[in-house]
Amino acid sequence: MCQDCGCGDTNLVPLELQTRILARNDSTAEHNRQHFRERGIFTVNLMGSPGSGKTAVLEATARMFKNGRRLAAIAGDLATDNDAARLVRAGIRSCAIETGQACHLDAEMVHHELHHLDLEGVEFLFIENVGNLVCPAVYDLGQSVNVVALSVTEGEDKPLKYPTMFAKADLVLLTKLDLLPHLPNVDMTAIRNAIAKVMPDPHIIRMSAQDDAGVDGWVAWLRERRAAQVHEVVSA
């Protein structure tokens, strides 16, 4: 009861919190991140629409690495382990996370999977997120970088429609470039302009997993960024 005036009202006590609602996810993500960095593992959270070519990007990446032992992948899907199976066939040690109804991976799912994946000698870990341009961007997994695969068939204004994911991206892989001759109405400048309005420092690599065009640029970017991370950890 109110002790001040005897009005009979109950007391309402406000608690000022200002806490991040996803604090628990973020702290697990930080734990994952530390684990990766200490082991010299550069981790890519690979996101994009269903069918944007995420798995094909990783297959092409595997072709560029002579020693597949340096690569590992975790593939998230609502159902099936088809992507993980494709990656294993491509020579990448992989495991699948079947999320059931969940439209994204979270840090806890990745953490759980780390106990089942041998990361000995691995330099690059790819976390292929659930195909979805919205939800995966919300959850930190402990990755070194966010990469978005956007295929040229998806429409020039896709970045404008899904700004969150691009705002958080370190790199956009513009995929399926080999299809361009069949897409007379696709304007590459319009895609670039759309990305520049939602991504503050737009890095874009054009590639085609079909004929491996541009894949060398992507692999060079990965190696450069990993070297910078290793340097940062050593200097710390």
Added chain:
Amino acid sequence: MHEYSIVQSLVDSVAAAVGTRTDAVVRSVRVSIGEVAGVDCGLLTTAYEVFRAGTLCENAAMTIDRIPARWECPLCGAAIPRGAVLQCPQCHEPAFMAAGDEIILQRVELEVA
């Protein structure tokens, strides 16, 4: 549709804040959601209404403060207009997000006997 997981985390956050005050009833919950946080406020409200039954938020109305996105130049502090390229026209620096990615539990109100 990750708003259900957000609500799950929200209820957990409220429980952590209430802590050992088991006699208290949570009467209201106020959250801030940034415009580009990737959370749909309509879906969040629906998810909250469905999910709160049987939790300690059962009797707590939720208010959402929508925070508009704000991009600024890290050097001169100039605001980047909505819909513009996210780079300072003067300094040519990539803009940074000064606001708009919040997913924050601001406050709860407890009714105590």
